[in-house]
Amino acid sequence: MAKRRANGEGTITKRKDGRYQAAAYVFRPDGTRTRKFVYGKTRDEVAGKLTELQEKTRQGIPAASSTMAFGDYLTYWLAAIAPERLKPATLSSYEGLSRLYIRPALGKKKLNRLSPADVRRFLTDFKVSCLCCLRGADKERPEGKRNCCAVGRCCKRRPSARTVQYIHAVLRSALQQAMREELIARNVARIVETPTVDTKEVRPLDPAEVRMLLKTAESHRLYALWVLLISTGLRRGEALGLTWSDVDLAGGQVRVRRNVQRIRRELIFGTPKTTRSVRTVALSKGCVQALTVHREQQERERKVAGPKWKPVPEHPTGLIFTTMTGRVTDPRSLNRMLTILCRDAKVRRVRVHDLRHTCASLLLAQGVDARTIMETLGHSTITMTLDTYAHVMDTTLRAAAERMDDALEFGSKKGEETEPDGDA
Structure with a gap:
């Protein structure tokens, strides 16, 4: 028995x-x-x-049921399921979008009663509503904390198309998990069309602007970082997560295998964005020289700091780009640094991520093929590379057309008479 x-x-x-x-x-x-x-x-x-x-x-995690409120299910999904499948930055973003926008509008709906019409109506209203009225719309506010529309004026701040797309992604992911747990029969968010996003044209720095920026940055203590970002196209977090063990100065290459991001108040090290982002990138001679000088400079800073040089024990050892006390550089501080450099160099203001676009455009102008650029930047597919930089490929396409003219000898003079034979 x-x-x-x-x-x-x-x-x-x-x-x-x-x-x-x-x-x-x-x-x-x-x-x-x-x-x-x-x-x-x-x-x-x-x-x-x-x-x-x-x-x-x-662990005190509530169990999901088909009749629970959708807001409660979101809480369950974000606490029990999402942390195992999403990167910390993505999870933090999803939590914020759920708390500020989704729960106030759809939180009281029953999970098994949520319909495509509910999702479609929510997204439609979300696109045209001002942000301060969307946040906590279901909560009663004190007299002095009313939303802007309630007092007769509107802040006119609307959600971006990308934010609307992220909201739809949160709904789709959460409801897909509910389907896996057999709580609902269909994912109503998948039935609603994904909001379209108008791709903004990338405006990288031109070669003259790059030279002016780097000349101004020569006196900056992180000059090697700016050279690295422009010449390799590394993402901001990838560059700041590098250690000296990742760099082979003799062989002229760097291995990208981690990144650093600020999640709320913490700087967290993790894996790069995609599997293809874990890559080895070749370094130019100018970049190798700048890194060599930077290593010597870092040793001098270490000696000057003395006991104040205290890297965080939990962080990787031997970080290349640190503060004056040996700690990891905050990714957000690079934006402020670059704004000042652009002002001093008298070039238009760009984001740190635009230096990545600048690298790609410079490579394209030098005739480097799209496949090599994809591997250098760590894009997941070559389609992403071609779609992102299609508008800066005009020079390359024109050069290809001219080579075709040369191959077919269209450049030779038509009707040109041949030299007569000697017997004529």
Whole structure:
């Protein structure tokens, strides 16, 4: 006779249709307990699901149900599921969008009653509403904290098309998980068309502006960083996450294998954006020289700082671009530095990410093929490279057309008479 399971361990039984089911008491979002069932084809499969259910209960994570409010399900999804699948920066962004915009509008809807019309209406209203009225729209505010439209004026700040697209992505991801857990029959967010985003034309610096910027940056203590960003197209977080062990100055190459991002108040090291972002990039001679000088400068700064040189123990050792006390440079501070450099160099103001676009445009102007640029920048597909830089490929395309003229000898004079034979 099988051993009887103890009280609180849950129950596993075999159904008449041949499947197995397990039941255990779990927490609801309101703090009360209820009995929840899970199903599977084998006893081992159900036992695994039961263990997972009970582990979440021990951690105080509420169990999802089809009748729970969508706002409660979002809380459950962001706490229990999303952290295992999303990078920290993406998770932080999703949490903010859910708290500020989605829950106030759709949070009280029942999960199993959410319809495509609800999602479509929400996105349509979201596009045209001012941001300060959207935030916490379902909450009563004190007299002095009313939204701008309530006092007869509008801030006229509208969500960007990209924000609308991110909102739709959060809804789609959360409801897809609800489908996997068999809480809903369909993902209503997938039925609604994804909002389109008008791609902004990239405006990289031209060669003359780059030379002026680098000449101005020669006296900057992070001069090597600006040279690296322009010559290799590394992302801001990738460059600041580099250590000296990642760089081979003799071989003239750098290995990109981590990045650093500010998540709320912390600087967190993680893996690069995509699998293709983990790559090895060749360094120009000018970049190698700048890094060599920077390493000598960093050693002098270390000696001057003395006991004040205190890198964070949890961070990688041997970071290349640090503060005066050996700590990692905050990615956000680069924006302020570049703004000052652009002003002093008398070139138009650009973002740090625009230096990545500048690298690609310079490579294209030198006739480098799109595949090589894709590998250098760490794009996931060559389509992304071609779509992003299609408008700066005019010079390359014109050169290709001229080479075709040369190959077909269209440049030779038509009707040109051949020299007569000597016997003529």
